Amino acid sequence: MNLKEALKLADRIVFEKTGQHLDDLQEAVLKGTVERETYKHIAKEFDCSESNVRQIGSELWQILSEKLGEKVSKTNFRAAMQRLQNSNVLNFAKDVVVTGSFNTCGEARHPPDQPNPHPQNQETSHQDLSQMPQLGAFFDRTSHIKTLTTSILQQNNRLITITGMSGIGKTTLAVQLVQQIKDEFEYVIWCNLDTSPTLGEFEANLIQFFSQSDKPDSPTTNQKALSLIKYLQKHRCLVVLDDIHNLFSSGELAGKYKPEYEEYRSLFKKIEKISHQSCFLLIGWEQPREVTQIKNQNTQINTLQLKGLDIAAGREILRDYGLADIDNYSALIHRYQGNPLWLKSVATQMQELGGCVTELLLNDIILLPEDLKDVLQQQCDRLSELEKQVLSWLAKASDTINLTQLLENSRIPASDLVNALQSLSRRCLIEQQANFYTI
Ligand SMILES: Nc1ncnc2c1ncn2[C@@H]1O[C@H](COP(=O)(O)OP(=O)(O)O)[C@@H](O)[C@H]1O
């Protein structure tokens, strides 16, 4: 759900309760909330006192909480509006969002009961988001959402990948994106590859989903692969595949299909090469090797390697644990590279153990809570022997190290070394600056 939609819904609820539309300050508070601004920042922008902004916020949360029957606050406002949109609790919610028939706050407004002049045929949209996780608090990432939206809706890219380390926020970003663009598609489905379906099972599921609007007597072909592409040509579909690393082998360089999933290669190739009007969004720790190789030559593919959150967003996460105001919060966020999962893990430990642990962090110590170790272990277990060797050389180096030094020290054949570096970099485990590498 985007800002405009969230504001429209909130405006309707406030109007219903008070008979008045949102005023400028209320709108600024909600806008700032969606954009993860602090009350202090909103007050500064609006040139009023922070306490005034807090008061307005608290009144709004009360009205919204009453209407939704759940506690709505600054941290879950957008998610609550999203849930409202997804549910039928308020029968106006869908009209507001899907048809855009109500003006945004500030423009001329319709009273709540005015009929929608442009009803959209609800039957044209099919969504199976049962496997999509619920969106929690969402900070930062505005530019990523914008780039992905342009890539999907304007450039009509057919295959898009989001890769990055565990916990960096890939799934969360994709959920937010899907919420914002799903109404542009006739079919939207979110599939998690945790269960590792064979290609046959996967295609059968998709075809079953896409065929729900087929008339009973319409001819369908028995050749599954062919008919899947036909559906992608006939309808505008968005297919999200999360955790695609399940298709790839452990102990190999990144992106090598497990033998039993080799067939997915030809599916992804078809999706890229054959003309259609749909989009596949692949999310995971690794992406297919061939996707990376052709990234720059083919405009139908777009790839995004996700890095950590910025300091302001990291601080918002720490805020939930009562740690937003510790002296060294920016060093802490920097040390954990803005990875929201890592931050949450270490913040939980700090919250549980209190001030003494916070002091430790002043001394550049890296805490590794057990749950965080498990997450990192899982990713390290996937590495090939060659990658482990290279990582260990990089770890031993007291400073950044370049390719020539690595070659001399490690005695790994040049071609193998370069392949390992490329794979580690695709996994986001190493970074390259000029000719130098660091973990
Ligand atoms: N932009 C964000 N703002 C706030 N929290 C986030 C953000 N992105 C991720 N998180 C939180 O970090 C954790 C890991 O996110 P997730 O999307 O599951 O990571 P990934 O899919 O990359 O493993 C989750 O608890 C999620 O709520």
Ligand SMILES: [Mg+2]
């Ligand atoms: Mg994920």
